[in-house]
Amino acid sequence: MKPARHLHVSVLTLLLFFSACGVLAQTAQKPYEPQVGQEGKDVIWVPTPQGLVDKMLDMAKVTSSDYIIDLGSGDGRTVITAAKRGARATGIEYNPDMVELSKANATKAGVSAKAAFMKADIFESDFSEATVITMYLLPQLNVKLRPKILDLKPGTRIVSHAFTMEEWMADQTDSFDNRTAYLWIVPAKVEGVWQMPQGELNLKQIFQMIAGSLRTGGNTVNVQNGKLRGDQISFTAGGAEYSGTIRGNNMEGTVKGGSGGSWNATRAVRPAAAPAK
Numbered sequence: 194m195k196p197a198r199h200l201h202v203s204v205l206t207l208l209l210f211f212s213a214c215g216v217l218a219q220t221a222q223k224p225y226e227p228q229v230g231q232e233g234k235d236v237i238w239v240p241t242p243q244g245l246v247d248k249m250l251d252m253a254k255v256t257s258s259d260y261i262i263d264l265g266s267g268d269g270r271t272v273i274t275a276a277k278r279g280a281r282a283t284g285i286e287y288n289p290d291m292v293e294l295s296k297a298n299a300t301k302a303g304v305s306a307k308a309a310f311m312k313a314d315i316f317e318s319d320f321s322e323a324t325v326i327t328m329y330l331l332p333q334l335n336v337k338l339r340p341k342i343l344d345l346k347p348g349t350r351i352v353s354h355a356f357t358m359e360e361w362m363a364d365q366t367d368s369f370d371n372r373t374a375y376l377w378i379v380p381a382k383v384e385g386v387w388q389m390p391q392g393e394l395n396l397k398q399i400f401q402m403i404a405g406s407l408r409t410g411g412n413t414v415n416v417q418n419g420k421l422r423g424d425q426i427s428f429t430a431g432g433a434e435y436s437g438t439i440r441g442n443n444m445e446g447t448v449k450g451g452s453g454g455s456w457n458a459t460r461a462v463r464p465a466a467a468p469a470k
Contacts, residue, residue, distance in 0.1 A: 224297070225290045227268060234287040234314070238267055241329050241354045246274050248369045252376045253325045253350040255280050262323040264315045264330065264338070269295025269308065271327050276304035280325075284310040285318050321345060329354040343400075347381035347439070348423030361400045364422065377401075380421035381439040387458035394458050403428060 231238050241249075249271070255261060257279030263271045266284025268291060275282040276299070286292050292312045299308040311318075316337070320326060326342065326349065328335070335358050342351055353375045357363065363375040384398035392409035396416065403419030407430040419428035426444060427436045435456060437446020445457035 225294050227291060227294065233265070235334055236265065236331055238288075238291075239329070240267055241271065242370060242372065243270060243274070245354060245369045245372050245374060246271050248367055249327055249352040249354065249374045250275055250278065250325075252365060252367055252374060253327075253352050255325055259324045260322060261325045261327060262320040264318075264320070264326060264328040266295060266310060267291055267329075269298050269310060272308045272310065273299050273302050273304055275325075275327075276307040277302065279307070281307050282309070284308075285313050285315050285320070286310060287312065287314060323349065325350045325352070327352050327354075330356060332356045332359060335359075342377075343379060345379045347379055347421075349379040351377040351379065353377075364401065378423045381424045381426070383421065383426065383439060383444075386461040387444070388461050389456065389458045393461075407431065 227238055229239055250261075253259075255275055255278055259275075259280040261272065261275040261280050261282040263275075263282065263284045266272055266286045269284050272282040272284040272295065284292075284295055286295065289312045292310045295308075295310040296305070299305045299310070302308075323345070326345075328351075330338075330353070335353060335356055339358055339361060342349075355373060357375055358377060361377065364378050365376040367374050367376075378401070380398075380401040382398070383396050383403060385396060387394040387396065389409075392407065394405065394407050394416070396403050396405040396419070398421075401421045403416065403421060403426070405416040405419070406413050407416055409431075412431075414431040416428045416430050420426075424439045425436070426439055426446070427434070429435070431451060433451030433453075434449040435446060436449075437444050437456065442460035443457070445455065448454055448456050
């Protein structure tokens, strides 16, 4: 009787062993499933609805010549959607499980050649090569990123789901299904004195808004309705409408009204102040 009992125990042990192996195998095969509201490094994860993703990319006028970087890319849907439009796109995400899920989603969508994902901290990442930045972050995170964004190449488009840049007003807003998206165009930096053949242009800048004065001969007039859109500048002065393009320390364009014609200006280089004695 003892050998039979021993055999019974051995069979039971084997059954338990194989059952445990089956459970482990099922657990190992189960894909990662993110939960809405789960904690992240800086924010909880709430996905942007696909309709709004499409709207944001439309606002940024994304084409196949663009390079999109999505800050906090989650499950990768914005990057994948941009890649489906032919653009090259990269998602920066701190959660490594999300990164792997995004890569798998990109493969399923057939866009892995154009969609890349990296595990990184957005505040320590270089996104200077992007032509479009997308994000769904809290306002305080947007503001923390703002200095870095303002140093990007003029004309870079920034699109945010739901949250603003505080006092940096958006160039455009739009909505989808009661959700709002904001678009900013990184403005060129023009504050300072510019020398013109006929005088001097003195500009003050607050983000994309500009003001100042234009001095020609002995006459000085105020710069009004000044606006920057990337490297494009427009303003009125003395009843004439100026528009032009900024290229580093030079800008040029056309004038409507007044004497009309063209105009150009070069950024004045002021001599360094003498050291205090």
